[in-house]
Amino acid sequence: xxxxxxxxxxxxxxxxxxxxxxxxxxxxxxxxxxxxxxxxxxxxxxxxxxxxxxxxxxxxxxxxxxxxxxxxxxxxxxxxxxxxxxxxxxxxxxxxxxxxxxxxxxxxxxxxxxxxxxxxxxxxxxxxxxxxxxxxxxxxxxxxxxxxxxxxxxxxxxxxxxxxxxxxxxxxxxxxxxxxx
Amino acid sequence: xxxxxxxxxxxxxxxxxxxxxxxxxxxxxxxxxxxxxxxxxxxxxxxxxxxxxxxxxxxxxxxxxxxxxxxxxxxxxxxxxxxxxxxxxxxxxxxxxxxxxxxxxxxxxxxxxxxxxxxxxxxxxxxxxxxxxxxxxxxxxxxxxxxxxxxxxxxxxxxxxxxxxxxxxxxxxxxxxxxxxxxxxxxxxxxxxxxxxxxxxxxxxxxxxxxxxxxxxxxxxxxxxxxxxxxxxxxxxxxxxxxxxxxxxxxxxxxxxxxxxxxxxxxxxxxxxxxxxxxxxxxxxxxxxxxxxxxxxxxxxxxxxxxxxxxxxxxxxxxxxxxxxxxxxxxxxxxxxxxxxxxxxxxxxxxxxxxxxxxxxxxxxxxxxxxxxxxxxxxxxxxxxxxxxxxxxxxxxxxxxxxxxx
Numbered sequence: 328x329x330x331x332x333x334x335x336x337x338x339x340x341x342x343x344x345x346x347x348x349x350x351x352x353x354x355x356x357x358x359x360x361x362x363x364x365x366x367x368x369x370x371x372x373x374x375x376x377x378x379x380x381x382x383x384x385x386x387x388x389x390x391x392x393x394x395x396x397x398x399x400x401x402x403x404x405x406x407x408x409x410x411x412x413x414x415x416x417x418x419x420x421x422x423x424x425x426x427x428x429x430x431x432x433x434x435x436x437x438x439x440x441x442x443x444x445x446x447x448x449x450x451x452x453x454x455x456x457x458x459x460x461x462x463x464x465x466x467x468x469x470x471x472x473x474x475x476x477x478x479x480x481x482x483x484x485x486x487x488x489x490x491x492x493x494x495x496x497x498x499x500x501x502x503x504x505x506x507x508x
Numbered sequence: 509x510x511x512x513x514x515x516x517x518x519x520x521x522x523x524x525x526x527x528x529x530x531x532x533x534x535x536x537x538x539x540x541x542x543x544x545x546x547x548x549x550x551x552x553x554x555x556x557x558x559x560x561x562x563x564x565x566x567x568x569x570x571x572x573x574x575x576x577x578x579x580x581x582x583x584x585x586x587x588x589x590x591x592x593x594x595x596x597x598x599x600x601x602x603x604x605x606x607x608x609x610x611x612x613x614x615x616x617x618x619x620x621x622x623x624x625x626x627x628x629x630x631x632x633x634x635x636x637x638x639x640x641x642x643x644x645x646x647x648x649x650x651x652x653x654x655x656x657x658x659x660x661x662x663x664x665x666x667x668x669x670x671x672x673x674x675x676x677x678x679x680x681x682x683x684x685x686x687x688x689x690x691x692x693x694x695x696x697x698x699x700x701x702x703x704x705x706x707x708x709x710x711x712x713x714x715x716x717x718x719x720x721x722x723x724x725x726x727x728x729x730x731x732x733x734x735x736x737x738x739x740x741x742x743x744x745x746x747x748x749x750x751x752x753x754x755x756x757x758x759x760x761x762x763x764x765x766x767x768x769x770x771x772x773x774x775x776x777x778x779x780x781x782x783x784x785x786x787x788x789x790x791x792x793x794x795x796x797x798x799x800x801x802x803x804x805x806x807x808x809x810x811x812x813x814x815x816x817x818x819x820x821x822x823x824x825x826x827x828x829x830x831x832x833x834x835x836x837x838x839x840x841x842x843x844x845x846x847x848x849x850x851x852x853x854x855x856x857x858x859x860x861x862x863x864x865x866x867x868x869x870x871x872x873x874x875x876x877x878x879x880x881x882x883x884x885x886x887x888x889x890x891x892x893x894x895x896x897x898x899x900x901x902x903x904x905x906x907x908x909x910x911x912x913x914x
Binding site for chain 1: 513
């Protein structure tokens with residue numbers, strides 16, 4: 328069953344999901360609606376190419392937006408503007424806008440960012456509203472009973488193309504390591 | 509966050525940053541006021557720090573100027589920036605060319621970022637600047653020779669070619685050296701103030717030999733006239749002033765000290781079966797000193813090891829140093845390896861690892877995209893597992909760790 332939530336995705340998680348090659352399937356069961364804020368939409372997102380000789384490749388989000396996988400949201404109220412500017416003093420603009428919107432609207436936030444998570448928890452005091460790359464993928468793999476080999480391949484894609492592995496503080500750190508074996 | 513950042517930030521500081529951003533974008537106050545649907549006098553008051561901005565106005569202005577909101581509200585460094593210093597000396601050049609003003613602004617941003625990182629990591633600056641050398645009575649060229657010798661002596665680097673020139677300036681002199689893209693006519697920039705210290709920007713698009721020369725040239729400015737911001741043009745523009753003559757002569761003497769170069773030249777002469785010096789030897793010697801073949805030959809002319817006009821004759825005959833170096837297998841133009849100082853990168857990674865910086869902030873500080881930033885963190889911490897035939901092996905080698913007390 329799809330959780331009855333609206334999920335705002337920060338750039339760090341978005342990059343990882345894009346690198347997985349399965350972003351559509353993962354987000355399909357992650358929330359009723361998945362969004363990115365307008366600053367994140369405009370950010371230049373690069374992934375390492377599958378071919379090491381090729382360097383980095385630019386990712387275009389437009390097809391995902393046109394397909395309705397992702398919806399773009401923006402700051403709308405003076406309260407959100409105030410939060411955005413305040414958080415921009417301690418985060419980058421994409422992170423600040425994501426935090427401001429998620430907090431103001433009570434949405435769930437997907438971020439692997441330690442500093443952003445700390446600030447979010449200070450304001451919202453509700454860890455249930457936060458999720459991570461590893462939780463999104465773990466939930467998807469369990470719900471859809473993804474074969475171990477396929478899961479390993481997806482996680483290694485993220486490690487190689489996005490250079491990401493969950494930190495030791497991430498509750499799914501060991502799960503990820505084991506799944507990559 | 510309980511605080512309202514716009515009520516806590518000094519409106520004069522914010523106004524100054526907004527004014528710099530507007531000018532860098534090439535916009536007039538009237539054009540911005542029209543876009544913002546406010547009176548021009550209101551914008552004037554904002555830039556003077558006499559009127560506070562609302563969050564809505566700041567977001568809109570940042571968008572108009574093509575800047576991030578964080579750029580205006582995240583910096584805690586309060587100092588008169590380099591841009592006014594450049595404007596004071598280089599008003600005509602900055603007015604006619606927004607690109608040049610952007611170079612000055614980027615040098616300031618990099619320097620502020622560096623100082624912010626030091627603050628974030630609880631460190632003081634490595635700045636311990638040497639006293640300014642005086643040169644009254646002597647010609648700029650004579651003074652430059654004396655200063656170059658004195659400075660080499662102070663740094664204990666003898667009279668040979670200098671290895672790791674940039675690292676020496678950063679660690680032993682305390683200069684902040686950045687490489688970044690500039691208009692091709694600009695070789696480098698230098699500025700100093702008591703908060704940000706001595707800062708040098710070098711055009712990363714220029715060849716290695718030119719970059720080295722520019723670095724020594726700007727270093728000469730730092731040693732002799734540090735409170736005057738300098739822009740060095742490639743084409744001899746503004747080269748007639750005593751300061752510029754001194755900086756160029758300093759670069760020549762510092763990179764190629766007469767005693768060491770004469771000694772090497774004599775040894776080369778002795779070792780040559782025919783007793784003559786070949787172009788191949790000169791190309792190799794230029795590579796050893798990391799200067800251009802042209803600069804080396806002109807230097808040897810001045811030292812009377814070659815007749816005056818040797819370089820001009822070679823150039824007229826169509827001699828191409830790059831082709832010659834290629835034939836000799838000399839890579840005289842490797843790309844810039846570290847655009848940012850290594851200490852700067854280490855501080856940024858440490859601050860990120862300690863949770864003081866977000867990933868977006870880290871990427872912005874390192875002037876790279878996020879995945880490249882992750883790769884830099886990975887390189888400095890070696891946190892990733894390695895796959896071997898027998899499976900995975902996990903190891904961690906943190907190159908930015910503190911070794912004190914181990």
